Amino acid sequence: QAQLKESGGGLVQPGGSLRLSCAASGDMLTEHTMGWFRRLPGKEREFVAGISADSYTTYYSDSVKGRFTISRDNAKSATYLQMNSLRPEDTADYHCAADKRSVMSMSVNPSPDYLGPGTQVTVSS
Numbered sequence: 001q002a003q004l005k006e007s008g009g010g011l012v013q014p015g016g017s018l019r020l021s022c023a024a025s026g027d028m029l030t031e032h033t034m035g036w037f038r039r040l041p042g043k044e045r046e047f048v049a050g051i052s053a054d055s056y057t058t059y060y061s062d063s064v065k066g067r068f069t070i071s072r073d074n075a076k077s078a079t080y081l082q083m084n085s086l087r088p089e090d091t092a093d094y095h096c097a098a099d100k101r102s103v104m105s106m107s108v109n110p111s112p113d114y115l116g117p118g119t120q121v122t123v124s125s
Contacts (some may be wrong), residue, residue: 002027002114004096010117012086018121020081022096029098029114034072034079035106037115038092045110048094049081050103052111064090086123093118 008020008108037048049060058070069082079096080117085124097112106112 002029002098004095004114004116006116006119009121010124011124014086014088014123016086017084020094020119022079022116024077030074032100032107033099033103033106035097036081037095037097040092047107050106052103057103059107088123091123092121094121
């Protein structure tokens with residue numbers, strides 16, 4: 001059974017940057033699609049970004065495209081989310097995810113195979 005653990009959340013001012021990290025342990029996830037979801041206050045979980053096992057394919061939600069970048073390092077069992085130009089509306093719990101399906105399937109499926117407990121990101125002045 002794989003486990004995911006996020007880190008790197010915190011408080012940042014609008015326009016600032018944060019880098020989230022996800023560490024995977026247990027079952028190897030090197031052949032899984034990895035991604036990030038977020039849950040905004042009072043809203044359902046939503047897809048943020050996904051990356052294929054070989055890092056060849058990435059996909060972003062329209063709300064973060066051009067500002068966020070997802071990457072992974074399979075040798076370290078790690079996935080990252082670089083978040084730039086942060087806005088107050090990015091405030092949410094961010095969850096790392098892993099799934100055997102494709103990046104596009106992950107983008108429309110709010111229940112991936114594995115989901116981490118989350119890290120809080122607050123964007124406020």
